[in-house]
Amino acid sequence: MKILVQIKRVIDYQVTVRPTADGRNVETAGVKMSINPFDENALEAAVRLKEAGLATEVLAVAIGSAANQDVLRHALAMGADRALLLETEHTLGSLQTAKALKALVAREAPQLVLTGKQAIDDDAAETAQMLAALLDWPQATFASAITLADGVATVVREIDGGQETLQLNLPAVISADLRLNDPRFIKLPALMMAKKKPLETLPLAELGAVEAPALTLEAVNEPPARPAGRVLGNVDELVAALRAAKVLS
Amino acid sequence: MSVLVIAEIDTHGLKTATRSAISAAAQLGGEVHVLLAGENIQGIALQAKEIKGLSKILVADSPEYAQGIAENLSPLVRQLAADYQTIVAAATSFGKNLLPRVAALLDVAMVSEVTQILAPRRFVRPIYAGNLNATVAAPVGQLVLTIRPTTFAPAELQGGAAEVVAVASTGDAGKARFVSRELAVSDRPELATAKVVISGGRSLGSKEAFHATLTPLAEQLGAAIGATRAAVDSGMAPNDWQVGQTGTVIAPELYIAFGVSGAAQHVGGIKDAKIIVAVNTDPDAPIFKVADYGLVADLFTVIPALQSALKG
Ligand SMILES: Cc1cc2nc3c(=O)[nH]c(=O)nc-3n(C[C@H](O)[C@H](O)[C@H](O)COP(=O)(O)OP(=O)(O)OC[C@H]3O[C@@H](n4cnc5c(N)ncnc54)[C@H](O)[C@@H]3O)c2cc1C
Ligand SMILES: Nc1ncnc2c1ncn2[C@@H]1O[C@H](COP(=O)(O)O)[C@@H](O)[C@H]1O
Numbered sequence: 001m002k003i004l005v006q007i008k009r010v011i012d013y014q015v016t017v018r019p020t021a022d023g024r025n026v027e028t029a030g031v032k033m034s035i036n037p038f039d040e041n042a043l044e045a046a047v048r049l050k051e052a053g054l055a056t057e058v059l060a061v062a063i064g065s066a067a068n069q070d071v072l073r074h075a076l077a078m079g080a081d082r083a084l085l086l087e088t089e090h091t092l093g094s095l096q097t098a099k100a101l102k103a104l105v106a107r108e109a110p111q112l113v114l115t116g117k118q119a120i121d122d123d124a125a126e127t128a129q130m131l132a133a134l135l136d137w138p139q140a141t142f143a144s145a146i147t148l149a150d151g152v153a154t155v156v157r158e159i160d161g162g163q164e165t166l167q168l169n170l171p172a173v174i175s176a177d178l179r180l181n182d183p184r185f186i187k188l189p190a191l192m193m194a195k196k197k198p199l200e201t202l203p204l205a206e207l208g209a210v211e212a213p214a215l216t217l218e219a220v221n222e223p224p225a226r227p228a229g230r231v232l233g234n235v236d237e238l239v240a241a242l243r244a245a246k247v248l249s
Numbered sequence: 250m251s252v253l254v255i256a257e258i259d260t261h262g263l264k265t266a267t268r269s270a271i272s273a274a275a276q277l278g279g280e281v282h283v284l285l286a287g288e289n290i291q292g293i294a295l296q297a298k299e300i301k302g303l304s305k306i307l308v309a310d311s312p313e314y315a316q317g318i319a320e321n322l323s324p325l326v327r328q329l330a331a332d333y334q335t336i337v338a339a340a341t342s343f344g345k346n347l348l349p350r351v352a353a354l355l356d357v358a359m360v361s362e363v364t365q366i367l368a369p370r371r372f373v374r375p376i377y378a379g380n381l382n383a384t385v386a387a388p389v390g391q392l393v394l395t396i397r398p399t400t401f402a403p404a405e406l407q408g409g410a411a412e413v414v415a416v417a418s419t420g421d422a423g424k425a426r427f428v429s430r431e432l433a434v435s436d437r438p439e440l441a442t443a444k445v446v447i448s449g450g451r452s453l454g455s456k457e458a459f460h461a462t463l464t465p466l467a468e469q470l471g472a473a474i475g476a477t478r479a480a481v482d483s484g485m486a487p488n489d490w491q492v493g494q495t496g497t498v499i500a501p502e503l504y505i506a507f508g509v510s511g512a513a514q515h516v517g518g519i520k521d522a523k524i525i526v527a528v529n530t531d532p533d534a535p536i537f538k539v540a541d542y543g544l545v546a547d548l549f550t551v552i553p554a555l556q557s558a559l560k561g
Contacts, residue, residue, distance in 0.1 A: 013514070017377045026381060098353060122376055122383075123494065124361050126349035129319065133353035138320050138424035141346045144488070154428070159342040160441065160497065161259075161489050165428035166318075178478070178495055179488060213358040218371070219384040223520065231532075231543040235554040238526065241542050247445070247503040247524050248470075248559075 001170075002057045003046040004110035005080065006101065008036040009064055009071045010121040019220040026121070026220055035071040038116025040078070040183040042176040045146055046114050047079035047184075054148045057081050059108060063100055065089055069199060076194035077186045083197070088204035093214030094122075098130035103207040105135060110171070112153065117142050117175040128175035138168035144179040250334035251280040253307075255326060255351075256297070257317070257343045258287045260432070263297055265442050266339035268403030271303060273396040274337045275404070276366045280304045283411075284329060286322055288315035294413050301408040311418035316427035317343055323350040324419040330355055330391065335369075340395035341441075352393035359393040360385060364400040378494035379517030398441070399500035399521055433489055440473040440490060446501045446522075448475030448492055451483060452508030452548065459485040463507070466552055469559055475499065477509050493518035507548040511536025 011017055011026070012034040018027045049055040060075035062068040063086040072083035086100055105113065118125035125141070132139035140146075140155035144163065147154045153168045158177050168174075204210065232238050242248040252274040257264040267283070274281045282305040285294055294308045307329060313321045326347075330336055336351060338344035340362040352359035365373035370387045372394070440446065447467055453459040459480065467474050476486035478493065492499055494514040500521035507528045509515060516539050519525060527540035528551045537543045544551055 011377070016513070017380050019381060026377070094349070094359065095353060095356070117495075120378065120494070123378065125345050126352070126359060126361055129346065129349035130353035130359075133323060133350040138422075139346075139350065140425070142342060157342075158488050159430075161439070162430065162432040163488065164316075164430040167426040167428055169424055179482070212356065213388045213390060215358060215360060215385040215387055217383060218386055220376070221382050221384070223375070223379065223382050226520070226525070226539050226541070229525075229537065229540045229543055231537070231545060235544070235551060235558050238542055238544060239555070239558045242503065242524065242526070245524050245541075 001055045001112065002059060002108065002110040003049060003055045003112045003114060004059050004061055004105065004108060005039070005043045005046045005075070006113070006115040006127070007039045007043065007060050007062045007071050007075050008116065008119045009033050009062060009068045010036045010119055013037055013120055019222065023219055023221060025217060033067070033070070035074050036116050036119050038118060038120070038176055038178065041178055041180045042114035042116050043075055043078050043080060044181045044183040045176060048181065049146075049148060050079070055112070059084060059110065061086065061101070061104060063088065063092060063097055063204065066201070072199055073194050074186070076197040076199065077190045078184060081197065083199040085199070085201045086204045086207065087201050092210070093212065094124050094126035095130055095212035096210045096214055097127050098134055099210040099212055100204055100207060101131050102134045103210070112170060113173045115173065115175045117177050125175075128173050132173040135171070135173070138172045139174070140166050140168055140172065141175045142177045143174050144177050146174060146180070251282055251332065252277050252335045252337055253329060253333040254281060254283045255336065255338040255344065255347065256283050256285045257339065257341060258285065258290060258293060262293050264339070264341070265403050266341050266398035268300060268406070269398035269401040270337050270339045270396055271300060271404040273363070273366060273394075273401045274335070275302045277335055277369050279334065282307060282333070284309065284326065286314035286325060288312050298411045298413060299407050299409050300411065301405040303404070303409050303411040306411050306413045307416045308413060309416045309418055313418060313421040317347075318425050318427060319347045319350050320422040320424040321419070322347055323354055324422065326351045327354045328419060329416065333391070335392045335394060337394045337396060339398045341398065344395045348393050348395050355391060355393065357391040357393055358387045360387060361395045363394055363396045375517070378514045379520055380513055397498060399498055433487060437467060438471065438473045440475055440492070440497050441499060443473035443499070444501055445470050445472035445503045446475050446492070446499055447472045447505045447507065448477070448509060449480055449486070449507050450477040450509040451479035453480060453485055456485045462549065462552055466556055469556060477515055506536055506540075507552065509536050510534050511539065
């Protein structure tokens with residue numbers, strides 16, 4: 001069984017993001033980029049399924065510019081067998097991304113697609129569900145545990161107020177929460193080995209049309225700053241301040 | 250043209266977040282209808298009739314909708330969607346799971362986690378864990394939205410007179426089976442909607458200390474308890490207590506953070522609180538940048554002091 005894992009290259013989660021000078025986008029010039037944290041969880045889950053003998057191949061796929069090769073090398077070092085870059089200079093909307101992946105699924109025929117629960121740049125949390133809909137496959141979002149047996153994936157999902165367990169008939173799409181696992185730390189030999197693994201580039205246009213309605217980004221702003229706060233001397237001052245603000249009785 | 254709100258039902262009935270979605274839908278113009286899908290939900294439909302601003306309730310009462318399975322619900326919404334300009338739900342785990350699936354089936358644009366409606370096709374939504382706000386415009390055509398419930402006041406539960414209409418089931422898609430659900434039971438208010446939330450970070454030290462330290466104060470304040478990811482990951486608190494980018498986004502009247510460093514991913518989930526209080530031993534902790542009131546102090550001495558000050 002083949003597992004396809006989606007990898008998105010995003011601004012590193014530790015970077016303080018800023019709007020561009022014209023306020024129309026997010027500043028990425030000179031900014032550290034990394035693999036989307038949730039995608040590392042998705043990949044770790046796939047590699048573990050392969051190590052457990054439940055999968056035969058792990059394919060890592062990114063959609064974006066040539067710069068995405070770095071996150072794909074990272075994926076190979078973590079244990080993906082093969083990587084594929086669907087190259088495009090355009091920023092795709094979620095539905096366009098899902099359509100591109102649908103076309104790729106037709107070519108690669110995986111039994112399971114794993115994605116991150118959300119990309120930490122747009123925080124959309126849409127792609128996995130859209131892909132599942134387009135393929136008419138079942139979905140399990142926000143997964144914190146996955147087990148596979150007899151063509152069925154049993155998935156624990158994190159939901160408001162607790163968790164739930166679903167069973168999906170494969171093929172299926174699953175999106176990973178951070179709690180799914182602790183992604184492995186990449187050691188030097190793995191990095192060296194990754195250089196020998198295949199990383200293929202395919203122009204997105206060659207996959208066929210990915211026409212879909214997409215949003216236009218008009219402006220990016222910093223949210224209004226909260227008024228400056230005060231450091232108080234002791235608990236009594238705090239209680240008095242909170243009573244004055246009418247948030248304590 | 251009208252707006253269809255997809256309702257979410259839990260063990261208490263219609264979720265408050267759905268009433269927030271109804272308020273947001275009302276800002277789009279046109280009639281607001283709601284889809285109630287579930288099993289044995291006639292009683293909930295009768296309550297929902299009273300909601301202000303609602304003109305129609307579509308009731309799909311059938312066992313395949315009982316567990317909120319997206320594979321079963323999305324064909325139903327797709328079928329009903331023809332009559333609507335916009336489909337809206339709250340950006341809860343239910344709404345986030347379902348609506349992208351609906352958008353893809355309809356082949357239409359989707360805007361997730363809207364915090365402001367500027368015009369029927371222009372919205373503000375947070376990006377990068379809420380560190381930035383994006384203004385986005387949607388193309389002409391049908392539209393699917395999820396709205397962040399904390400930024401839209403819930404529609405009032407009275408003053409309405411909606412018509413109730415039954416709709417037929419689209420059946421079981423046969424792709425996903427519900428196995429079980431474990432929900433936390435607590436007499437304290439729900440985290441997402443509590444007026445007061447107190448939360449703890451990694452520095453609470455252990456599960457025992459987390460509960461022993463925070464629970465009595467939470468009870469005294471009638472507060473919900475939240476936690477950082479670090480506290481949840483080290484097993485001190487259950488996952489559904491996590492506040493932030495990957496947890497629950499909250500906007501209480503009062504938020505008190507004990508031993509929380511204030512990472513961007515945490516702060517993104519509390520920025521809309523009315524008053525933020527931070528208690529941290531490190532005067533340089535980033536949480537102080539967003540706090541209205543701060544105490545540079547040990548949480549283990551502050552909490553007992555706070556409890557006795559509140560008694561007095
Ligand atoms: C993709 C992604 C998503 C994330 N999503 C979330 C999220 O949704 N929510 C979230 O919370 N985090 C999230 N995180 C993690 C986040 O980046 C931080 O690691 C986390 O919030 C830190 O938790 P903490 O404040 O408990 O721990 P720490 O950062 O270790 O801070 C502990 C604090 O306690 C203080 N302290 C120590 N002892 C005491 C004492 N006795 N009294 C008072 N203060 C004391 C210290 O000075 C310090 O400031 C996410 C991370 C990533 C990568
Ligand atoms: N351009 C992309 N390339 C590869 N994977 C992507 C891309 N965009 C989104 N994804 C995947 O979809 C997940 C959810 O993204 P989003 O719906 O944008 O929040 C991410 O965690 C990735 O796994």
